[in-house]
Amino acid sequence: MKTPKGKGAAKVTKEALKPADDRKVGKRKAAAVPDKISKQKAKKEKKAKKDPNKPKRPPSAFFVFLEEFRKTFKKENPNVTSVAAVGKAGGEKWKSMSPAEKAPYEAKAAKKKDEYGKLMNAYNKKQESTADDANAESDRSKSEVNDEDDEATGEEGEEEEEEEEDDDD
DNA sequence: CCTCTGATTGTTCCG
DNA sequence: CGGAACAATCAGAGG
Numbered sequence: 001m002k003t004p005k006g007k008g009a010a011k012v013t014k015e016a017l018k019p020a021d022d023r024k025v026g027k028r029k030a031a032a033v034p035d036k037i038s039k040q041k042a043k044k045e046k047k048a049k050k051d052p053n054k055p056k057r058p059p060s061a062f063f064v065f066l067e068e069f070r071k072t073f074k075k076e077n078p079n080v081t082s083v084a085a086v087g088k089a090g091g092e093k094w095k096s097m098s099p100a101e102k103a104p105y106e107a108k109a110a111k112k113k114d115e116y117g118k119l120m121n122a123y124n125k126k127q128e129s130t131a132d133d134a135n136a137e138s139d140r141s142k143s144e145v146n147d148e149d150d151e152a153t154g155e156e157g158e159e160e161e162e163e164e165e166d167d168d169d
Numbered sequence: 170c171c172t173c174t175g176a177t178t179g180t181t182c183c184g
Numbered sequence: 185c186g187g188a189a190c191a192a193t194c195a196g197a198g199g
Binding site for chain 1 (some may be wrong): 176178
């Protein structure tokens with residue numbers, strides 16, 4: 001089924017119970033006309049080679065918080081095994097949290113973003129290399145140079161990760 | 170057997 | 185500027 005239509009996906013959640021925004025993203029699949037469903041696992045790189053090696057997006061502050069929250073939640077709610085349940089609970093709590101409390105999570109997420117930015121740099125290089133069509137590139141083995149000699153990321157530099165600035169005052 | 174779906178919010182990217 | 189898709193998770197359910 002793949003839930004072509006929203007229908008059973010979003011369902012009623014709690015729109016009435018909670019005014020939680022419109023949550024536009026319920027199932028944005030509608031617009032995307034997915035030819036081949038390839039989300040979590042790429043079975044075979046047949047034709048659906050969207051991106052050779054796209055770096056996964058860094059977890060948002062919310063996700064960072066969620067990771068920890070999940071443990072706590074499940075710990076106190078061993079009965080609950082639904083990821084959705086944790087998501088909801090986490091979302092509610094997240095909104096309930098103070099910006100100051102989210103700060104540490106945001107700080108961490110910010111750092112992830114920093115590293116991600118570097119990965120993107122390298123990733124962009126590959127992309128710029130070619131807009132190769134699936135067809136055009138039949139056999140470019142010899143030309144398959146993936147070796148980026150120079151290090152894209154200045155490792156030695158290692159900027160000091162800014163800790164969360166203590167806002168005392 | 171293996172793939173997908175659910176649900177949260179945030180973030181990121183391309184056009 | 186905006187939309188659209190995807191990030192983890194975990195077990196269940198279906199094809």
